[in-house]
Amino acid sequence: MKAGTEPTSALFAAAVTLKPAEPEHYDRAFTATTQPCPWPKAYGGDMVAQAAAAAMRSVEGKTLHSTHSYFLRPVDIGAEVRYEVELLRDGRGYATRQVRGFQNGKPVYVCLANFAAGEPGSATYSAQPPVGVPAPEELPSSASYLSGTASEAPRGTMTDASRAYWSGGRSFDMRHVPGPVYLTIEGEQVPQQAVWVRPFEKLGPVDGLTDAQRDLAALAYVCDYTILEPVLRVLGLAWARPGLVTASLDHAMWFHRPGPMDGWLLYAQEAVAAESGRGLATGRFFTAGGVHLATVVQEGLIRTTS
Secondary structure: OOOOOOOOOHHHHHHOOOEEEOOOOOOEEEEEEOOOOOOOOOOHHHHHHHHHHHHHOOOOOOEEEEEEEEEOOOOOOOOEEEEEEEEEEEOOOEEEEEEEEEEOOEEEEEEEEEEEOOOOOOOOOOOOOOOOOOOHHHOOOHHHHHHOHHHHOOOOOOOHHHHHHHHHOOOEEEEEEOOOOOOOOOOOOOOEEEEEEEEOOOOOOOOOOOHHHHHHHHHHHHOOOOOOHHHHHHHOOOOOOOOEEEEEEEEEEEEOOOOOOOOOEEEEEEEEEEEOOEEEEEEEEEEOOOOEEEEEEEEEEEEEOO
């Protein structure tokens, strides 16, 4: 985000706008472009959301309810990824797709996605959100935090580009409880945190997706930004710590019920394990009214070199 410009959600829209292509390996194919970020490799949420969008564009009459993914290789920033969709099964109640992402002639990402027709009238249960979480209006945005008290903290590896990216370059406003982990561990060094997330602006139509599918892709896109943070928090590792190296390894997501992406969502997260340079965390998305929309589990590389 350039100085003097308003934050926008255009980055997300560009990421999940796919172009149909001729398949080379499987049944359907699309291309998508990874979005700018100030790191050596593309943001993992690009691949999660792009693969989900590719899978959704190959299924009719059913809703995406789960994805299971592996990140195989680093992906170039601002470059095309080719997503090949294999139609594994189309049943009356469920459908399954395999999506492989290719770049530079090599597979970089693989995903299994499952779809359900749904069963109206079935019994329901919803997990409850954590209690006592401050409202998002009571919390500083990333931009205000990084331009406020955090401006006196050691910068570590933070650059002007990463500050701008954290502040407003990720399509979503993010507000942390108990506090961000950008430069230091703000708040307690505990294995839980919560993040309020909301698009910077109302999400517009995305070619090839219904609004409901776009909102599922938005959840898939934003989930990867902070899911490893409860592990970093409990280990005392801020993002800007010199020598810290992180990368997404594998990812799973379950979409329990639909919900619009036009307001604040609470992303409640918990560290599960950290061992041998890997960390595992879980996350749950809730509406502001406490409705449980989706669950995320992700393992990532967490390495310190100094």
